[in-house]
Amino acid sequence: MPAPVPVRLVDHARAIARLGAPLVVGGLSVAGMWLANTVMSGHLGSEALAAVAVGSSYYAMFANFGLGAMLALAPLVAHAYGAGEEAKVGEYARQGALVAVGLAVLLSAALLAAPLAFRAIGTDPAAVPGAVAYVRALAFGLPGILGFQALRFVSDGLGRTRPMMVISVLGLAVNVLGNWLLMPGRFGLPRLGATGCGVATSFAQWLMFAAMLTHLRRHRAYRPYGLFARPFRPDAARILEILRLGFPISGAMVAESALFSTAGLMIGTLGAAIVAAHQIALNYASFTFMMPVALAGATTIHVGHTLGRGDPLAARRAGFAGIGLCALLMACSALFAAFGRDTIAGLYSRDPAVAGLAATLLVSVAVFQLSDGLQVGAMGALRGFKDTRAPLYIAIGAYWLVGFPVAFVGGLVRGGGPAAVWLGLIAGLAVSAIALNLRYAIRSRRSAGRL
Numbered sequence: 001m002p003a004p005v006p007v008r009l010v011d012h013a014r015a016i017a018r019l020g021a022p023l024v025v026g027g028l029s030v031a032g033m034w035l036a037n038t039v040m041s042g043h044l045g046s047e048a049l050a051a052v053a054v055g056s057s058y059y060a061m062f063a064n065f066g067l068g069a070m071l072a073l074a075p076l077v078a079h080a081y082g083a084g085e086e087a088k089v090g091e092y093a094r095q096g097a098l099v100a101v102g103l104a105v106l107l108s109a110a111l112l113a114a115p116l117a118f119r120a121i122g123t124d125p126a127a128v129p130g131a132v133a134y135v136r137a138l139a140f141g142l143p144g145i146l147g148f149q150a151l152r153f154v155s156d157g158l159g160r161t162r163p164m165m166v167i168s169v170l171g172l173a174v175n176v177l178g179n180w181l182l183m184p185g186r187f188g189l190p191r192l193g194a195t196g197c198g199v200a201t202s203f204a205q206w207l208m209f210a211a212m213l214t215h216l217r218r219h220r221a222y223r224p225y226g227l228f229a230r231p232f233r234p235d236a237a238r239i240l241e242i243l244r245l246g247f248p249i250s251g252a253m254v255a256e257s258a259l260f261s262t263a264g265l266m267i268g269t270l271g272a273a274i275v276a277a278h279q280i281a282l283n284y285a286s287f288t289f290m291m292p293v294a295l296a297g298a299t300t301i302h303v304g305h306t307l308g309r310g311d312p313l314a315a316r317r318a319g320f321a322g323i324g325l326c327a328l329l330m331a332c333s334a335l336f337a338a339f340g341r342d343t344i345a346g347l348y349s350r351d352p353a354v355a356g357l358a359a360t361l362l363v364s365v366a367v368f369q370l371s372d373g374l375q376v377g378a379m380g381a382l383r384g385f386k387d388t389r390a391p392l393y394i395a396i397g398a399y400w401l402v403g404f405p406v407a408f409v410g411g412l413v414r415g416g417g418p419a420a421v422w423l424g425l426i427a428g429l430a431v432s433a434i435a436l437n438l439r440y441a442i443r444s445r446r447s448a449g450r451l
Helices: 009-042 046-071 073-082 086-112 114-120 128-157 162-182 194-218 220-225 236-267 272-308 312-339 341-348 352-384 389-413 417-448
Strands: none
Touching: 009 046, 009 162, 009 194, 009 272, 009 312, 046 073, 046 086, 046 114, 046 128, 046 194, 046 236, 073 086, 073 128, 073 236, 073 272, 073 352, 086 128, 086 220, 086 236, 114 128, 128 162, 128 194, 128 272, 162 194, 236 272, 236 389, 236 417, 272 312, 272 341, 272 352, 272 417, 312 341, 312 352, 312 417, 341 352, 352 389, 352 417, 389 417
């Protein structure tokens, strides 16, 4: 059974930090797989790097959509666990696995349509063959990673976050080793170039799924829930419950990532040095963002456990504790970006022009990171309350009715350059942070007031 509900805000923060620490390591390991693909393909030349960059951007849209749908399992399982409903945990696990299979079929088909998409958007013809081969290799691994995510969010929802960490580190190691072997064709293996990255990543993803499946089947901690005790037969009511909660999460994730992708396209019209500087700033922001994302996931779980026990007032406090932790972490990152911007930029580029502009853009990163921490923390707390529809509307409004117009008008129409484009990102994240935190304050107070 779950541990007693903490009373003090600091106790909630400690509980979230304990859940979140393994998720931070695991999240950074998953991000490291894509970083390794980018860095190692760059050693093969510009064509391989372009293939991985273009292919990864296309793949990410569909993979993130699937990830958002699977994220619904964490709060659903957390609520059932907190309420002591062991049979319901097993049912969510089985129906979540079926949802993962269905999404894998649909999303893999979309990945295999990459040649049509690349032609439609006018991708550089020289990059298309390599990018298509890379995406096709990744499509093979998509069912594996969706299956892994379905199982890991069940484990996370039970408060067991360490398995995700261990298996993700294993996946990173296998991915890097596979790249090293397959890209240049070492030890008699075929030389696959950029495609080797996709093959290695897919193999690592299937290995991660197999490892998580084996862990859940064999570890005695999962036996009370009967995860595999019954046939995997579709239950329309449970599947719809997962999709109603998960699809808005997917939509919000796509809305945010699409704005950042669009900002990159805008900046891509301003020159190579500016593009390189933008990528440096964005890479730092994306890497550090994995830490509050992990804490937000831990917040979802802890809030879900507390609500499952029937204590909405304690859940409200738990959510605020999680939001505070995410904001504190991003405040530290923002200070490092602001005061260490020259050092950070210098690690990425020795070109004085690129490094100087990147250092300037890192100031913009520092400005928006506090908002980023607040918005992702509130998003995690709201998921703990199974509130995902309102955050979707907030994301669309903040990023596309505020952020995009500011970036487009300021950066391109008025010629404000990259700083003005980043101002749009800052504006979108600030509006999102304010709106999501207001939503959480109202939603959690309304829930606590029912008792």
